[in-house]
Amino acid sequence: MLEEKVIERTTLLMRAKRTWEATFDALVDPITIVDDQLNIVRTNVALATTSGVDIRTVSGRHCYDAFLGRSTPCEACPAQTTFKSGEHAEAEVSTHDGEKTFRVWSHPMITNDTEDAGMRQVVCHYKDITEEKDLQAQLLQSEKMAAVGTLAGGVAHEINNPIGAIMAFSQLLMQDAAEGTTLHDFLREIEDSAKRCKKIVASLLNFSRPSRGERRPVDLSKVVEQSLFLLRTQFRRAPVETNAQFHNEIPLVLGDANQLQQVVMNLIANAWQALEDVGGGTIDISAKVSDGEWVDLVVSDTGPGIPERHLDKVFDPFFTTKPEGKGTGLGLSISYGIITDHGGTIEVDSRAGMGTTFTVRLPWPKSQEEEV
Numbered sequence: 001m002l003e004e005k006v007i008e009r010t011t012l013l014m015r016a017k018r019t020w021e022a023t024f025d026a027l028v029d030p031i032t033i034v035d036d037q038l039n040i041v042r043t044n045v046a047l048a049t050t051s052g053v054d055i056r057t058v059s060g061r062h063c064y065d066a067f068l069g070r071s072t073p074c075e076a077c078p079a080q081t082t083f084k085s086g087e088h089a090e091a092e093v094s095t096h097d098g099e100k101t102f103r104v105w106s107h108p109m110i111t112n113d114t115e116d117a118g119m120r121q122v123v124c125h126y127k128d129i130t131e132e133k134d135l136q137a138q139l140l141q142s143e144k145m146a147a148v149g150t151l152a153g154g155v156a157h158e159i160n161n162p163i164g165a166i167m168a169f170s171q172l173l174m175q176d177a178a179e180g181t182t183l184h185d186f187l188r189e190i191e192d193s194a195k196r197c198k199k200i201v202a203s204l205l206n207f208s209r210p211s212r213g214e215r216r217p218v219d220l221s222k223v224v225e226q227s228l229f230l231l232r233t234q235f236r237r238a239p240v241e242t243n244a245q246f247h248n249e250i251p252l253v254l255g256d257a258n259q260l261q262q263v264v265m266n267l268i269a270n271a272w273q274a275l276e277d278v279g280g281g282t283i284d285i286s287a288k289v290s291d292g293e294w295v296d297l298v299v300s301d302t303g304p305g306i307p308e309r310h311l312d313k314v315f316d317p318f319f320t321t322k323p324e325g326k327g328t329g330l331g332l333s334i335s336y337g338i339i340t341d342h343g344g345t346i347e348v349d350s351r352a353g354m355g356t357t358f359t360v361r362l363p364w365p366k367s368q369e370e371e372v
């Protein structure tokens with residue numbers, strides 16, 4: 001009789017355990033139970049599918065290692081906060097390479113076992129918010145660009161006339177000053193500086209109102225070829241190897257060839273300048289059709305890379321790490337404006353010491369035709 005009861009209870013317990021396991025495994029968000037050393041006690045299938053680790057190897061490993069590939073606990077670890085306070089906590093954590101971001105909620109788990117009295121474990125619930133963060137960043141960037149564009153456009157417009165006057169009057173005075181005199185040299189200096197201002201103002205206007213040109217079919221391989229031709233005359237010093245690979249199937253894109261050339265020249269010039277700083281290297285330029293909807297133009301270099309703290313600033317107007325007189329910090333912000341105006345995107349992927357890759361993504365006209 002007693003034996004039967006034990007069997008019955010055991011079956012019920014087993015069933016309850018399986019129900020709980022199935023419940024956890026049915027959830028699409030990773031869940032872990034960790035102890036106060038941050039070792040994983042239990043987890044669900046979603047943790048393995050999200051992080052790509054083998055679920056059989058997870059138990060006993062640190063949550064930050066098994067799930068996020070980190071060698072140390074996350075700076076904002078909510079589980080540690082919960083262990084200290086006994087309260088729920090929430091934080092954002094990232095994988096070791098910063099590729100993915102999760103929001104984590106940690107909940108105190110009170111067990112009533114006599115041995116295990118009090119809180120020794122915490123339940124962590126993770127939600128992948130990488131895409132949400134990317135969208136937020138993009139929105140912020142485009143709002144920032146629009147605001148700066150309007151301001152820059154207004155200022156540039158106002159500055160144009162006085163610069164014109166400075167140039168005209170210095171040229172007039174130069175006619176009266178004999179060549180070779182100090183006065184003539186000073187006037188030449190004024191004229192050169194005014195010309196430089198004019199160029200910057202033109203770039204600013206270009207940035208605030210890039211949508212001037214007509215859209216025509218553009219052959220990207222020709223744009224790259226011409227850009228390389230023009231840049232080779234400017235950059236001679238460092239031993240830089242350029243590989244431009246284009247397959248025949250790369251279709252024409254619809255755009256303004258001059259503006260697209262400006263973008264390509266900016267990207268190659270940046271790569272070239274970066275390589276000069278490290279005594280040379282390689283620039284690879286390639287194009288491919290991506291997802292059947294886009295044409296991706298990729299410019300990558302083996303240069304010093306961009307430190308993480310600069311990555312979200314490189315498209316900002318006037319952000320430059322170059323010495324005065326060498327860079328205005330407008331190249332990438334203008335490129336951003338042009339590409340956005342073409343209905344495309346421009347993205348950077350770089351790490352200090354690992355080179356830099358810029359990807360320009362333009363709509364493939366074919367997919368647009370089909371939509372119409």
Ligand SMILES: Nc1ncnc2c1ncn2[C@@H]1O[C@H](COP(=O)(O)OP(=O)(O)OP(=O)(O)O)[C@@H](O)[C@H]1O
Pocket residue numbers: 266270271272274301303304305306314315319320321322326327328329330331332333356
């Ligand atoms: N390929 C690259 N490698 C390393 N750093 C880069 C690369 N491309 C851009 N950067 C960084 O981004 C900054 C901004 O680039 P951007 O082209 O907007 O301005 P700039 O090159 O400094 O000046 P300008 O283009 O106006 O002459 C650069 O100063 C540099 O720090």
Ligand SMILES: [Mg+2]
Pocket residue numbers: 266269270327330331332
């Ligand atoms: Mg530049």
